[in-house]
Amino acid sequence: MSRSLNIAVIPGDGIGQEVVAQGLKVLSAALPQDVKLETTEYDLGAQRWHRTGETLPDAELEALKGHDAILLGAIGDPSVPSGVLERGLLLKLRFAFDHYGNLRPSKLFPNTATPLAGSPEIDFVVVREGTEGPYTGNGGSLRTGTPAEVATEVSLNTAYGVERVVRDAYERADSRPRKKLTLVHKNNVLVYAGHLWKNVFDAVGKEYPEVTTDYLHVDAATIFFVTQPERFDVIVTDNLFGDILTDLAAAVTGGIGLAASGNINPTGAFPSMFEPVHGSAPDIAGTGKADPTATILSVALLLRHLGFDAEAVRIEEAVSADLAGRDGAFRTTEEIGDALAVRVAG
């Protein structure tokens, strides 16, 4: 009996194409022999928008639903007005597929340059809410472009939405050795949303007596990210705070060239989507300078999400070994991908 894995691939813009090619190479190398990999490429992103004005047509959204998971490279180009592809494609996918758990692990690998002095031990994961907060597009502008303009942005938070992501974070914390969960919010100022988050966090916590909990305001959390990152194990936070904190986390763990992420629908009702945290970096597109490691680590998250735990670990160990062996000599995107594929297959 043979199994098959049916992956939708959205290479996207800039370096997206290049890093996704390496991600797929490593995915092939990692899969057990009896699993057949089927991929379908979707042409979405800046070029498509320029050509047709479309960001994510309904037919393609529908087709994407049929896959086991989605692998995305990067979306975005300076030639497209800010917000068009973000809201029309990236966020549309997260909302349509109810990706409420945005998973972003941060680990300082051996031999990796961190901007922090003393190379602290960093190994935490941020579980960012993905479908609420100020990301819902709920806002507006009155008297736009005049000196009397008023613009609003509404952060929407529901007990339904907060509870499920908080529960997911407790589950993850409970399954890790340190069993520690930190809620990050700003409940001294954003009192309505803050109290909802804190109350739900405390209530769900009663079901996880072994998990130690902690609360930090988002401003204070940024301080600990640079002075004491080793204090974190699992962090759960809202959509916007999670966006900010995970870029900072990527920076302190050696840069966004290594930061992976998964937009997860934990119920399995819709395919989850995996992508590097970095953007399309049009300035280095086509030069072979892009590091595909973040995409390859995203492939590991994809495999783990689909139940291929051993294969995910093999990729992570290969990355760890590859990074440990780096000596600063330049390697192209493809060379790094090849080296990792060899390690994973071997």
Place this chain on the structure above:
Amino acid sequence: MSRSLNIAVIPGDGIGQEVVAQGLKVLSAALPQDVKLETTEYDLGAQRWHRTGETLPDAELEALKGHDAILLGAIGDPSVPSGVLERGLLLKLRFAFDHYGNLRPSKLFPNTATPLAGSPEIDFVVVREGTEGPYTGNGGSLRTGTPAEVATEVSLNTAYGVERVVRDAYERADSRPRKKLTLVHKNNVLVYAGHLWKNVFDAVGKEYPEVTTDYLHVDAATIFFVTQPERFDVIVTDNLFGDILTDLAAAVTGGIGLAASGNINPTGAFPSMFEPVHGSAPDIAGTGKADPTATILSVALLLRHLGFDAEAVRIEEAVSADLAGRDGAFRTTEEIGDALAVRVAG
């Protein structure tokens, strides 16, 4: 003819009392002989709230208006529910006195420990909007405490409010040697507020042809804060992003023991308020461990705001010299205050 300076002092909670005493000592030492310093202490903060249930009564708000400036230590205690003193006192003051320019300089002084490797050159100032954004208390909660709860927070942004703080930031950038201004927002997601900020930023920029401008998303900005902080000169941003970025800025420039801030009403219609960025640190209150330097640097901002430029520079130079001479030996709050007062007077 003699002049007098009429300062309202709110020592507040925890270490607030201790650091403010040193701030006033250095203020006295810095002032020209012919300026008489008059101070009035206001008993506000956690103890007052426990005693009377009041945070900032109208009579005291009215009385505060009569001063040239306000010096605040720190407000907050774990015994008070989160949000009560923040919204009832700190934010109430910012809104009542229209402190729309929240000024937070970040400078890496010589011989100061930064968590960043390689001690980069850091010397920038964040101009944070202080009266709008998600800080207006505009939100609510429906079916509170039930599984059907919905909580909102509304970020309010007006062309009026954005224009005046952006203009203030251009003025400051224009008067600094590097003349560089960076707008930080998240206009690819918060499109309504983001476009308002960006449009105003570009429009006002036309009046400052010598200022080089730049735009960064807030998530990307946190990366540069740790990888390339030397790229920043003046940053202008909204209330919440400014809150987050300035704590991070404080951390990378040696900690919140050194971070000063001014809540400025640039028109002079109301007194401006100066305070260290750090909180009341109840865990070290009374131990003499609090570093009063952030308060003393806030006094320098106060003096500059009131036109005492030379005196402000003297304090900053004294701090610089004091930090350069630190050898890691413990000095009490008072010893540091004394040492700085001597340098400033000398």
